[in-house]
Amino acid sequence: MARTKSQSFEANISRLEEIVRRLDDGSVPLEDAIKLFQEGTELTARCNKLLDQAELEVVKLTKGPDGTIEEVPFANAEFE
């Protein structure tokens, strides 16, 4: 199954939390800390962008002619 935007977001934010934990711990050498900080800043930007740009994806399950169940886009103009 394809990775959802929510999964990317969750992965990014948990890595971000790990970075904050490691930085807070204080035992990280300064050089590594700067690298972590840069990584964290990029993750924050990526998360913000995901939240800014995401649009809810909605599918409906329907039974095809051969009886198999498949996902079709659920177009519902009213929910927007």
Added chain:
Amino acid sequence: MSRQEVSILSVTQLNTLIKAAFDHVPALQNVCVRGEISNYKLYPSGHHYFTLKDAEGSLKCVLFKSNAAGLRFRPQNGTSVLAVGRVSVYPRDGAYQLYCTRLIPDGTGELQLAFEQLKQRLYEEGIFELSHKKQLPALPQRIGIVTSPAGAAIHDMLRILGSRYPLAKVILLPVRVQGESAAGEIAGAIAYANRKSLCDLLIVGRGGGSIEDLWAFNEEIVARAIYTSEIPVISAVGHEPDVSISDFAADLRAATPSNAAELAVPDRAELYARLETLQKSMSAALRRLSQLSRSRLEAIASAPALRDPAMLIRNRRLALDQLTEDLIRAEREKLTEARTELARLAAALDAMSPLKVLERGYACVRDEEGRVIQTAAAARQEAALELRFRDGSLRVRPEET
């Protein structure tokens, strides 16, 4: 009955006839009927219209405003009541109905009773156990919604999910939410979602309606499907005061479908705030770390070794001098001790010297080979002897004495 006797009646005439027939039956003029209220409606005029039901039949009823003044409760769908009044015909509809004069609540209705009995049974079985409730995912990836694709409920939910957390994917499992097949379809959809690991959160529900409309969510098969679901379930049935068996079986009960959407996902605004907090803690931690490094550097730079490196050498030289002096003193002491010991030994040796005996007037007798002769018998064996005095030696011949 002959053909001639048949007269042609208008609908109104017939209805009036029937009405008159009803009105002449004494048994219908004062009845007390037990039934469950449904299709209840209070008109702006103040008249109450509803249907009384039991397992097999239904009866149209009206309670006029003038009689409603004495009502001690608010009639509701599902309430079992005793209705007192007379039965008559409403000619316009050609339908008979009960013209109520009094309405009295009658304990619990049949459906209510069924509800309470099922609830009690499932409760005893542990279907509602709090310890069985599953934790909802903090950030759902895929949200399965088991509801009607046509109702207002799905619109409300999609609108709220879209504005709060548009990162999730929504999978609608369309089902009928009322009628005979509804419970089976709902339970089937929940089971299907689990079989296919379709989502990490399920919302099961529908919008408001009468107790009959909502009844599918009071069916045992739905409660069991919710209980068995590995995927956490939010139940969202009807409006705030409606409580269904599904609500008890679910991991979380929402008051309405909209409320379910709110409970299902975090709000985007909170996530923005969380990101900002994380970024701030990161900056603060980095600032702290660089300050720490700076003060460590300062501590190192101000250490004596780096401030005055020559001092190290001076200190070492002093230590070396000290050691040299100690060494010399130790050697000197050892020499003195050896000298003293030598003098003592020389004195002891001197005291024991044989020369000292000769000094005192004794002489030493020896044979010609220089061996000391200690007895007269030994001396008699020798041809010549040597006598040693303190000032020299003398060769003598032994004679018999």
